[in-house]
Amino acid sequence: MHFHSKREFIRSLQSGHYIVLACICLLTNILPAQSSLLPAKPDAIRVLQLLKVDNLRPRYPDALPSILRELNEKTTANFDASPLVVNSLEDETLSKHTFLYINFDDQPDISLNEGEIQSLRKFLERGGFCYIDAGIKAEFIGANRGHSFANWEVRPEAAAIFEKVFPGKSFRPLSREHEIFRCYYKGLPNGDKLPEAIRDFVENEKWPQGTYSFLGLHLEERLSVLVTPIIAMGWGKDESGNWVSPISFRIRENAEDARLQAASYTGSKFDASREDGLRDVIYSQIGQLPAWVEEPNGRWRIFRYYSGKEISDYANSFYTQLGVNIFVHALSN
Amino acid sequence: MTKFYCVYIFLFIISCFSLPAQQSGGAVPQGIPEEVRRAIEQARLRELGVSQGNPVTSPSPPVPVITPFRSPGVPGTPSTSPSSLNETLLQAAKDLKSPDENLRVSSAKLLGKYQVSQAGKLLLSVLGDKSIKVRRAAVRSLFENMAFRDRAGAEKLLSMLGDEDVEVRREISKAIPILRSRLSISTTVTRIINGRPVMTSVPYRLSSVMAETVTKALGDEDGIVRQNVLKYYTYLNLPFSAAMLEKCLADPDRGVVDTAMSRIRIVPRTPGIIERLTTIAGSEDPGLRRKLVSSLRGIREPEIQSIQTKLATDIDPYVRIMAAVSLVGLGQPVPAGTIQGVKDFLMRVDSANTQIMSLFYSISDFGEPHAREIYTLLTGHTNSSLRRSAWQRVLNYDNGWNTPSIWTPVLEDTDKRVRENVIGTVQGNLVPVPMDYLEKLIESEFPDVRALAGMLLARHKAEIVSEWMFDLLIDEEAQVRRAILQTAYNIRVDGWQKLLQKSLGDGDPSIQRTAAYGLLGNLGNSEPILRRFVSENPGNPIAIEISRELARRTIIRKSTPRQN
Numbered sequence: 092m093h094f095h096s097k098r099e100f101i102r103s104l105q106s107g108h109y110i111v112l113a114c115i116c117l118l119t120n121i122l123p124a125q126s127s128l129l130p131a132k133p134d135a136i137r138v139l140q141l142l143k144v145d146n147l148r149p150r151y152p153d154a155l156p157s158i159l160r161e162l163n164e165k166t167t168a169n170f171d172a173s174p175l176v177v178n179s180l181e182d183e184t185l186s187k188h189t190f191l192y193i194n195f196d197d198q199p200d201i202s203l204n205e206g207e208i209q210s211l212r213k214f215l216e217r218g219g220f221c222y223i224d225a226g227i228k229a230e231f232i233g234a235n236r237g238h239s240f241a242n243w244e245v246r247p248e249a250a251a252i253f254e255k256v257f258p259g260k261s262f263r264p265l266s267r268e269h270e271i272f273r274c275y276y277k278g279l280p281n282g283d284k285l286p287e288a289i290r291d292f293v294e295n296e297k298w299p300q301g302t303y304s305f306l307g308l309h310l311e312e313r314l315s316v317l318v319t320p321i322i323a324m325g326w327g328k329d330e331s332g333n334w335v336s337p338i339s340f341r342i343r344e345n346a347e348d349a350r351l352q353a354a355s356y357t358g359s360k361f362d363a364s365r366e367d368g369l370r371d372v373i374y375s376q377i378g379q380l381p382a383w384v385e386e387p388n389g390r391w392r393i394f395r396y397y398s399g400k401e402i403s404d405y406a407n408s409f410y411t412q413l414g415v416n417i418f419v420h421a422l423s424n
Numbered sequence: 425m426t427k428f429y430c431v432y433i434f435l436f437i438i439s440c441f442s443l444p445a446q447q448s449g450g451a452v453p454q455g456i457p458e459e460v461r462r463a464i465e466q467a468r469l470r471e472l473g474v475s476q477g478n479p480v481t482s483p484s485p486p487v488p489v490i491t492p493f494r495s496p497g498v499p500g501t502p503s504t505s506p507s508s509l510n511e512t513l514l515q516a517a518k519d520l521k522s523p524d525e526n527l528r529v530s531s532a533k534l535l536g537k538y539q540v541s542q543a544g545k546l547l548l549s550v551l552g553d554k555s556i557k558v559r560r561a562a563v564r565s566l567f568e569n570m571a572f573r574d575r576a577g578a579e580k581l582l583s584m585l586g587d588e589d590v591e592v593r594r595e596i597s598k599a600i601p602i603l604r605s606r607l608s609i610s611t612t613v614t615r616i617i618n619g620r621p622v623m624t625s626v627p628y629r630l631s632s633v634m635a636e637t638v639t640k641a642l643g644d645e646d647g648i649v650r651q652n653v654l655k656y657y658t659y660l661n662l663p664f665s666a667a668m669l670e671k672c673l674a675d676p677d678r679g680v681v682d683t684a685m686s687r688i689r690i691v692p693r694t695p696g697i698i699e700r701l702t703t704i705a706g707s708e709d710p711g712l713r714r715k716l717v718s719s720l721r722g723i724r725e726p727e728i729q730s731i732q733t734k735l736a737t738d739i740d741p742y743v744r745i746m747a748a749v750s751l752v753g754l755g756q757p758v759p760a761g762t763i764q765g766v767k768d769f770l771m772r773v774d775s776a777n778t779q780i781m782s783l784f785y786s787i788s789d790f791g792e793p794h795a796r797e798i799y800t801l802l803t804g805h806t807n808s809s810l811r812r813s814a815w816q817r818v819l820n821y822d823n824g825w826n827t828p829s830i831w832t833p834v835l836e837d838t839d840k841r842v843r844e845n846v847i848g849t850v851q852g853n854l855v856p857v858p859m860d861y862l863e864k865l866i867e868s869e870f871p872d873v874r875a876l877a878g879m880l881l882a883r884h885k886a887e888i889v890s891e892w893m894f895d896l897l898i899d900e901e902a903q904v905r906r907a908i909l910q911t912a913y914n915i916r917v918d919g920w921q922k923l924l925q926k927s928l929g930d931g932d933p934s935i936q937r938t939a940a941y942g943l944l945g946n947l948g949n950s951e952p953i954l955r956r957f958v959s960e961n962p963g964n965p966i967a968i969e970i971s972r973e974l975a976r977r978t979i980i981r982k983s984t985p986r987q988n
Contacts, residue, residue, distance in 0.1 A: 173776075173807065284648070286591045332711030333682070346530040350519070354534055355505045355512040382537045393533050396568060399598050400679060401648055 135171035153327030158414040180207035196225035220421040226318030231361035239320040241304035262306040276412040284401040325410025338406035339398035351391040536565025544571030578606035597652035647677030673700035753789040776809035808839035856883035871901035878907030902932040913942035
């Protein structure tokens with residue numbers, strides 16, 4: 092099957108090849124589970140995963156296989172659901188593949204030697220795509236928490252690597268209108284079950300129109316490296332099709348400005364970068380999750396934490412949508 | 425004139441004393457600009473290693489300063505709180521009584537940030553507020569700060585399972601495990617036995633009113649509340665009946681049905697329940713069928729076995745195989761074609777995800793001959809994780825770890841992690857490995873295997889080691905040379921001392937260190953060799969280390985009384 096343009100390809104993924112889709116629908120109805128367990132086809136695309144340390148157990152072991160199965164089930168793409176793990180980017184397999192996945196929450200202290208830097212540069216220059224999950228992490232989250240927060244800066248460890256790979260090139264925020272946010276899924280999952288306060292915040296501020304804080308590094312206008320806050324935590328499913336990771340929401344809620352300004356706190360203050368380039372100041376309490384935030388417009392809001400199945404399911408669905416969009420976009424570009 | 429000189433000398437002496445005092449710690453001259461003065465003060469404090477406090481020397485009035493805590497890995501900027509905790513709590517208490525709903529809500533949210541009992545008491549006091557928003561905020565805050573530590577508070581919260589607001593009910597139902605831990609506090613009774621008071625603990629029982637509230641919540645209009653209550657119902661020591669399970673298995677909410685299946689084992693399987701389970705076995709939802717097959721595993725009842733027999737022909741290979749495994753575990757013969765089905769299925773998959781590994785571990789239920797056959801086949805799988813796990817199983821049969829004919833083939837695996845698994849275990853074997861096998865290991869293309877050969881040679885006599893060690897001593901990989909060097913001095917092969925002396929000049933520091941510690945282990949005979957190396961290699965890091973060790977060990981040796 093050949094595609095003359097990426098639009099054509101995306102159309103085919105979405106609605107163009109009706110017969111193929113009809114077959115998929117039929118198969119998913121007749122053999123709903125088999126599709127997720129069948130072995131990969133010989134020509135399936137293999138995703139490389141970098142795990143620098145031997146025997147390192149990833150933080151989200153079911154994540155990548157689950158999203159690849161999801162892609163196979165929901166689109167006409169053909170991925171091998173088993174990622175190929177490499178310990179070094181000098182591994183010769185890098186030259187035979189086009190997708191590289193690195194999760195900084197698995198291994199925050201990734202350092203690449205000169206050979207790996209060169210190898211990564213070649214990989215990207217010849218059209219490879221590198222997705223760095225958890226490549227954005229606000230300082231206040233700390234090293235051990237797997238929280239996703241829309242900071243608008245690449246974490247320093249990742250930035251340092253790409254400064255060596257492409258000196259002088261920097262990551263740019265992807266606009267909310269970017270094709271990556273709507274190349275397969277558009278908008279947000281159905282949030283009817285969400286509590287009202289959460290739904291408003293999520294739809295209007297956290298993930299407006301199904302977008303998130305994505306930063307990219309472009310080579311000849313092609314998105315070659317994508318960096319996002321942790322998303323893989325919302326991909327994993329168990330054998331019954333249930334989500335593996337429970338996810339909570341951090342919501343900014345209104346509270347009396349004067350009371351927050353005057354309130355006692357015991358922890359540190361942190362800066363976080365906003366989309367508009369301004370900074371939030373985040374206040375914390377000892378041993379607790381971040382407490383409240385002073386926004387650049389002078390408004391103060393309190394962080395509230397919500398958990399529960401409906402919240403977790405919603406977040407998992409959205410992160411899975413984002414994951415599908417990322418891979419489909421990379422495939423079509 | 426003499427008086428003039430006396431005054432001059434007096435002033436000179438005074439100035440001599442005052443100048444150093446200024447330089448070492450006195451106040452910075454006030455005549456210079458404020459910024460400069462502060463900078464000098466900071467620099468001086470830094471130099472003295474004093475933590476930077478208020479640079480102004482005049483005492484500052486006491487302010488409610490809370491020292492910021494900076495845990496490792498969480499930096500941030502330390503800063504000063506604008507008020508004390510007491511001041512904040514007092515203000516919050518006032519706000520909670522305000523007629524302004526927004527102020528009450530705001531106060532309830534803020535109190536969630538303080539893990540002190542006063543905050544908990546204040547929040548518990550507004551659980552009956554007429555405003556839904558206040559109640560929601562208070563409940564959420566209480567589960568955030570966990571500042572309710574007694575049973576009364578937990579009971580008050582649990583009773584809110586009957587609240588009119590669904591969000592409040594969801595919060596409470598989700599937090600039943602937390603409430604349970606508070607409810608079981610202080611459940612001791614004192615009895616007089618033989619005239620003595622004896623304290624014993626009794627399980628907590630909910631009051632009948634509370635039990636009724638919880639049971640009623642099992643039929644809540646909201647599916648999430650129903651699911652949560654079902655999941656945690658038994659935490660509250662409430663009896664769960666077959667009739668309840670039957671109702672839950674027919675629930676329209678998938679989540680409730682999924683949770684209900686986890687409860688199959690704790691109630692008798694009534695005809696009604698069997699009927700529900702049969703319906704689920706025919707469900708179009710593969711997730712439910714997979715959950716069902718896992719939940720039924722090991723139940724020895726004809727009705728359940730007939731459901732499993734049906735599942736053994738399911739279109740989903742996972743369900744089919746798990747059902748067959750379960751039937752075999754119950755003593756039924758292996759259905760025809762099952763073993764081949766498992767083999768085909770597992771050999772075709774190319775991942776070791778949770779589903780595959782669950783199935784992999786269940787294979788043991790087929791019994792040794794079949795399981796062994798399947799695991800042996802899987803040692804040739806293309807997926808290295810599956811190969812590794814399969815080898816572990818195979819080697820456990822017939823004490824395979826001690827049988828070189830069984831474990832040596834693993835060392836030909838191209839995946840290092842598969843080999844490591846075996847190497848880690850067999851290097852502890854005390855039985856000598858026959859030389860036929862060792863010879864193959866010495867010739868291996870993998871350095872970790874050659875290093876293992878070097879280590880395993882130590883189980884043989886010195887003459888045999890001398891005969892075979894040469895290839896390993898000139899190996900290009902340091903780990904191999906290190907292993908054989910250790911073996912050479914551990915069993916004292918002929919000329920081991922010369923060998924180690926020569927290895928002190930190896931280009932690899934790890935070999936040098938191994939040789940040095942080998943010689944240090946026989947200090948009585950090797951001291952001159954080591955001292956010569958130290959004197960000939962001044963500045964060499966290993967020579968420095970040897971020198972330090974020599975000094976330490978010589979002192980100990982001299983101070984230890986000799987025994988005859």
